[in-house]
Amino acid sequence: xxxxxxxxxxxxxxxxxxxxxxxxxxxxxxxxxxxxxxxxxxxxxxxxxxxxxxxxxxxxxxxxxxxxxxxxxxxxxxxxxxxxxxxxxxxxxxxxxxxxxxxxxxxxxxxxxxxxxxxxxxxxxxxxxxxxxxxxxxxxxxxxxxxxxxxxxxxxxxxxxxxxxxxxxxxxxxxxxxxxxxxxxxxxxxxxxxxxxxxxxxxxxxxxxxxxxxxxxxxxxxxxxxxxxxxxxxxxxxxxxxxxxxxxxxxxxxxxxxxxxxxxxxxxxxxxxxxxxxxxxxxxxxxxxxxxxxxxxxxxxxxxxxxxxxxxxxxxxxxxxxxxxxxxxxxxxxxxxxxxxxxxxxxxxxxxxxxxxxxxxxxxxxxxxx
Numbered sequence: 391x392x393x394x395x396x397x398x399x400x401x402x403x404x405x406x407x408x409x410x411x412x413x414x415x416x417x418x419x420x421x422x423x424x425x426x427x428x429x430x431x432x433x434x435x436x437x438x439x440x441x442x443x444x445x446x447x448x449x450x451x452x453x454x455x456x457x458x459x460x461x462x463x464x465x466x467x468x469x470x471x472x473x474x475x476x477x478x479x480x481x482x483x484x485x486x487x488x489x490x491x492x493x494x495x496x497x498x499x500x501x502x503x504x505x506x507x508x509x510x511x512x513x514x515x516x517x518x519x520x521x522x523x524x525x526x527x528x529x530x531x532x533x534x535x536x537x538x539x540x541x542x543x544x545x546x547x548x549x550x551x552x553x554x555x556x557x558x559x560x561x562x563x564x565x566x567x568x569x570x571x572x573x574x575x576x577x578x579x580x581x582x583x584x585x586x587x588x589x590x591x592x593x594x595x596x597x598x599x600x601x602x603x604x605x606x607x608x609x610x611x612x613x614x615x616x617x618x619x620x621x622x623x624x625x626x627x628x629x630x631x632x633x634x635x636x637x638x639x640x641x642x643x644x645x646x647x648x649x650x651x652x653x654x655x656x657x658x659x660x661x662x663x664x665x666x667x668x669x670x671x672x673x674x675x676x677x678x679x680x681x682x683x684x685x686x687x688x689x690x691x692x693x694x695x696x697x698x699x700x701x702x703x704x705x706x707x708x709x710x711x712x713x714x715x716x717x718x719x720x721x722x723x724x725x726x727x728x729x730x731x732x733x734x735x736x737x738x739x740x741x742x743x744x745x746x747x748x749x750x751x752x753x754x755x756x757x758x759x760x
Contacts, residue, residue, distance in 0.1 A: 412610045412624045414656060417631040420685050422693025431635040435700055441482050441630060442691055442701060443709045445474040448498045449688060450713035451507075452661075455514075458721060459665045464514045468495040469661030472628075475687035476592050476655040477562075478502065479630035483637035484560060489528040489546050491539040491561040495592075495659075499562070500529040507720035508727075517730045518738050528557075537567040540576030540589060547580055547587035547650065558644045560588040560637075566597020568611045574618070577652055581618040586644035588637065589615075591654045592627060595682075598663040599673040615652030627655030628685040631694075658682035733758060 419425045433441070452471045458464040470477060473495070481490065481499040490496075490503050497510050504527035512520030513532065521531040530546075533539040543561035550557050567573055568591050580587040591611045595602055608614060615622030621643070625636045633655060640651035660679070662668035695701035733754045736747060743751060 409609045412612050414624050414626050415632050415636055416626040416629050418629045418690050418694055420690055422690040429635055439700055442695055444478045445688055446706055446709045447713040448474050448478055450710055454717045465516055466514055468664045470498055472658045472660040475630040475633050476627035476657045479633040480637045483634045487557040489559040491530045491543045492532045493562050494532045494534055496562045503529050505529055508723040511721055511724040518734055537563055537570030537572035541572045543587050544576045544580040544585055547585035548583050551585055556645045558586045558588055558641050562590045565593040565602045565605055569605050577618040580650040581620040584649040587650040588640045589652045592657055593654050594657050594659040612654035620650045620652055622652040624654045627657030628687045630687055630691050
């Protein structure tokens with residue numbers, strides 16, 4: 391009698407077969423040429439121009455914010471240059487009724503979703519008014535705790551589902567955030583309850599100074615969504631058309647009962663992690679910077695639009711000047727806002743203040759009234 395042959399299970403081959411599925415979605419190459427017509431989103435000429443305007447405006451905002459921080463006129467600030475396609479094109483694919491739960495680098499998205507610029511500046515200063523979004527602007531305050539917004543996003547999305555809303559909840563984190571427990575808990579919860587959520591990981595290659603390859607043995611962050619049973623996509627985060635198309639599709643799927651999506655955008659931040667003393671030259675080479683600068687989202691999108699006759703130097707200069715003027719007015723309004731007082735902090739922290747703090751509060755109020 392011959393022995394039965396037992397099929398051998400090779401976990402390494404299984405892993406490799408999964409990882410090879412995650413090819414990067416790209417529409418525009420580095421020269422601004424369409425390389426994937428089938429994936430290109432259907433945007434009008436006006437919509438393409440508006441997207442470019444927002445990206446240019448955001449680059450100026452980043453430059454001015456860095457200057458304001460160095461002047462001591464802003465507090466905490468995380469630079470965004472290099473991530474405009476990932477940030478702005480993803481927000482551009484949303485609707486007004488959608489919710490954004492940002493990380494601390496994701497202030498541009500909530501500005502374009504409706505948060506007044508002067509309030510964004512107050513957020514940077516730690517002023518409570520900076521955390522008060524106007525009625526109808528569906529954004530939460532930028533999350534400082536790494537990854538915490540992922541759990542919150544799952545909850546907001548489930549709330550939208552229970553209320554029968556045709557809307558999604560979108561959140562962002564960096565590659566470092568994907569190492570947090572909240573990341574896994576958030577995508578797993580949303581997957582289990584089929585919540586209309588979009589989870590975006592902006593893989594800008596470094597979590598402060600830690601390179602992505604030291605964060606995880608996985609070849610992509612996108613593949614982590616498989617464990618949660620949710621669709622996952624790897625996209626060129628320097629390509630605004632690819633980012634827009636992927637997020638738009640994820641939104642349509644979510645509002646039609648298809649559940650959450652995990653999206654990894656491959657991008658790069660040109661500046662430091664934050665303006666709080668980080669020096670990227672200590673952990674990044676100039677060759678790496680140069681390599682990614684060739685992929686600049688503004689350059690490739692500008693080339694594409696110029697070729698179509700939709701963009702020129704005059705249009706770009708108009709956006710730059712408008713941005714500078716609006717930033718000037720916004721910082722002025724932020725400066726004119728009454729400074730936050732200790733009593734503001736105490737009053738905003740508690741619905742019902744403990745007795746010992748209430749006593750101190752009354753003492754401070756008496757001092758302030760003199």
